Amino acid sequence: MPLSKCNCEGCELKGLFFSELTNDEIEAVCTWKDERSYKKGEYILREGDPIKEFCYTKSGLVKLVRSVSDQEEQIIYFASSLDFISLLGIFSNDTYPYSVVAIEDTVVCSLRISEVKTFIRTNGNFAFSVIQKLNRVSDNIITTNLEIKRRRLPGRIAYILLYFANDIYKHTTFELPVSRKEIADFIGMTTENVIRTLSEFRRDGIIKISGKTIEIVDMDKLLKIKQFG
Amino acid sequence: MPLSKCNCEGCELKGLFFSELTNDEIEAVCTWKDERSYKKGEYILREGDPIKEFCYTKSGLVKLVRSVSDQEEQIIYFASSLDFISLLGIFSNDTYPYSVVAIEDTVVCSLRISEVKTFIRTNGNFAFSVIQKLNRVSDNIITTNLEIKRRRLPGRIAYILLYFANDIYKHTTFELPVSRKEIADFIGMTTENVIRTLSEFRRDGIIKISGKTIEIVDMDKLLKIKQFG
DNA sequence: AACAGATGCTGATAATTATCATATTTTTGT
DNA sequence: ACAAAAATATGATAATTATCAGCATCTGTT
Known part of the structure; x- marks a missing residue:
């Protein structure tokens, strides 16, 4: 399949997330990737669901929430465009420890987590860029929470x-x-x-x-x- | 240099942190690694210092702190043995955004960050295990802070x-x-x-x-x- | 348009937490 | 060993925040 048919090629996020992938790898991503739109209020991921995908926002705004009792929930973070929304536990858990809900109309691109894991193992530069980005998002959440706490x-x-x-x-x-x-x-x-x-x-x-x-x-x-x- | 002279070979943490490295890589780590003991109260890392090392605790207990004003400081986390203490921003910042202080006598093993970065790029399985471990520690910090906040x-x-x-x-x-x-x-x-x-x-x-x-x-x-x- | 249910708003009061003051005990430095 | 400094402890009071109660307003649905 020629690359020109693959719309990931022209995706504005390619440089941000997948600059380290080879053409073959991008083509593989493209075949399996899943791009979806969510209306304000819709659930993108649900707490407790098995982690099968690696997701990031292409546009919009989402909240990461976890329920702490029957009636209460805690908002962990607001993620805007170009953020990972798969982060907590994605590489160390089997199920999502939180839900992701669109608070504005949002476009999400999802890759199969198994594929991303393979790329990490086979493409060191990609692995490094994933580490950097995960690291940045985690830090952001931690720092924001500390700033609020004080x-x-x-x-x-x-x-x-x-x-x-x-x-x-x-x-x-x-x-x-x-x-x-x-x-x-x-x-x-x-x-x-x-x-x-x-x-x-x-x-x-x-x-x-x-x-x-x-x-x-x-x-x-x-x-x-x-x-x- | 024969591996038998390398005391990393017998290190109880080898399996935890470096099971994915080849013998050659372990030998390289061993040549440059820096194992240090700290007394209770001593600074292991200082906020603002350039990040040159990748550190983890072999034994002991440390606190991760950041100063929020002249007199106040905020404790981010307590890390016990086998934890990374280099985590926030280690792959996305140039300087440490927090200090690490021993709260019990602590033994820390440090690798050169440049070397770890090279291994991540060249050894996908190692990269994956670093991602998993960073992910786990970050999640822990985030979850602990949320639990306290509520x-x-x-x-x-x-x-x-x-x-x-x-x-x-x-x-x-x-x-x-x-x-x-x-x-x-x-x-x-x-x-x-x-x-x-x-x-x-x-x-x-x-x-x-x-x-x-x-x-x-x-x-x-x-x-x-x-x-x- | 009318309704139900959620969301936004305000006041009164109760509960929680911070601040200040002061004393005692423990640790640290010389 | 001693003085100084830091940590622990407790009480009184002030400030902050939560809870409860009552309405108003907005939103989506029929």
């Missing part, structure tokens, strides 16, 4: 607002992709207190809120709250 | 007591290897409240304390506090 409620809210504004949307006005409850599940506080703190920020002229739309009005103050709150 | 003070203290009792010392009586302040830095609470909670556990007949020695008297109650507190 802050109080206002600091945590400031942190997450600035995360969406600076890292995800790169704009001071944006649509919050998550509910107040999801913020609460992420920062480890109650929904009521998340709402209360947002309202206080609004009253203090730091942000404007209309529904899901947030506008950061006083960036300096928000940065100070992130730093000291 | 608990209140008593639950957090119960969690860490049971961690030392069950995972590290495998005994209901043990010497706490860390100060109350270090526990506080790990679970994200104040030193006073850690002390207070330990005192309450003692008053409630859950544990006995004499200095650094802790004895778990009422395991059932402690498990319940871990679960619901």
Whole structure:
């Protein structure tokens, strides 16, 4: 099969994820890869399911969640485009220790994990790039959690607002992709207190809120709250 | 140089870390490896230093810490024997994002990171085993932090007591290897409240304390506090 | 359009945790 | 061995956060 028929060839992510693969390997990937679109709210992976695929986001935004009791869940991380979403335990577990849910419309590309494992064993440069990327994502999660842990409620809210504004949307006005409850599940506080703190920020002229739309009005103050709150 | 002169050959960790290396590769490791002993309290790695080595503990206990302000530090993780202590960012950063400090006398074996990187590129099975092990350690850190985050003070203290009792010392009586302040830095609470909670556990007949020695008297109650507190 | 159910919002109160002050004990350095 | 510093301990109070209760608003469905 000629490579020109393989749409992975022209994929904008090829350079990011598979620059180290040979043409033959890319062709093999292409034959088996599975690209899927998910609507906001849909489950991409389910906690407890067997790990058969190696997935990454091509576009969109997802949350990694784990359930900690009947009613409660904890959000581990938000992954945007070009992130691995298969990470925790993918090479050391049999089943997913968390679920992945689209919080915006999301396109995911999946490879068979067995194939990726083979490439790791046979292609050292590919192995190295996988290690680098896994390492970067893990570090990110760990550091983010530590940063949140050391802050109080206002600091945590400031942190997450600035995360969406600076890292995800790169704009001071944006649509919050998550509910107040999801913020609460992420920062480890109650929904009521998340709402209360947002309202206080609004009253203090730091942000404007209309529904899901947030506008950061006083960036300096928000940065100070992130730093000291 | 005959392999018999190489003391890595007989190292009890060879099977764990380097089972996938060829004899030639092990000999190369052996020539350059650096095995060092550290007394309790000594720094093994310093935050900000360039990453030149790939380190793991042969025995002992260490803490991974990062400083978050002039006076405060955050403990990321406790690593016991056979753990990697080079992990966060080792393959994606130039400098260590955290320090590693011995909290018990510790023996560390270090390889040159450049050499490990070469093995990853040239020996796929070794690469795969490194990925598996890094993956496992990262997951552990992430999961531990999530478990702590979702608990209140008593639950957090119960969690860490049971961690030392069950995972590290495998005994209901043990010497706490860390100060109350270090526990506080790990679970994200104040030193006073850690002390207070330990005192309450003692008053409630859950544990006995004499200095650094802790004895778990009422395991059932402690498990319940871990679960619901 | 009407309804149900989720989500957002606010206040009052209770529970939890931090801060400050002070004393005692243990460890460290000389 | 001694003084100084650090760690442990406890109480009182302040600050922070959770819980509960009651409404309003939004969303999706029929």
